[in-house]
Amino acid sequence: GAVVSQHPSRVICKSGTSVKIECRSLDFQATTMFWYRQFPKQSLMLMATSNEGSKATYEQGVEKDKFLINHASLTLSTLTVTSAHPEDSSFYICSASPGTGGYEQYFGPGTRLTVT
């Protein structure tokens, strides 16, 4: 099956620094990638949708200057949390879609971000 990886799986950073999370589709080309945020005991909340080679589309309430998304190739998207603060601590999950329709998305294992 289609595999999506995320790196790192866990990261701790100091407040005010930036951290980059990578999302890779390992065995297929992803025309669209999605970034989600998951709070403890809560749902996955879509942050943004990115298409290869174009700017990401952010959901309402998500600061695009804080959460920079780059989808530079058909197999790689990155999420950079800039000037991180403790409230940015969360579980970030990406998914990748091969663009074949039918809401087909393959999810990465997630990245646990802790900002101290």
Add this chain to the structure above:
Amino acid sequence: AQSVTQPDIHITVSEGASLELRCNYSYGATPYLFWYVQSPGQGLQLLLKYFSGDTLVQGIKGFEAEFKRSQSSFNLRKPSVHWSDAAEYFCAVGPDNTDKLIFGTGTRLQVFP
């Protein structure tokens, strides 16, 4: 606005017992409905989906779900639970003409031997 509700935060069952996880949605038209399972250290895995047609859909790992329009529900069932089914289960809805998914808050399933 579309929404998904999973009323049960945590369910505990004995191995071999039957299982039903509830999911209710709020959406004007017939939505696209999904069930995903999330195990620690792994990405969400699609169990099954409903787009149209037969309202009883079969999925992987012995799961099935039934779409009931009158109740706005899409409950997940399994006749006999295995210890390996312990995980977090998410119901999701896909609004028409988008590729976005709206997730419920999840139900954590615990299985006792």
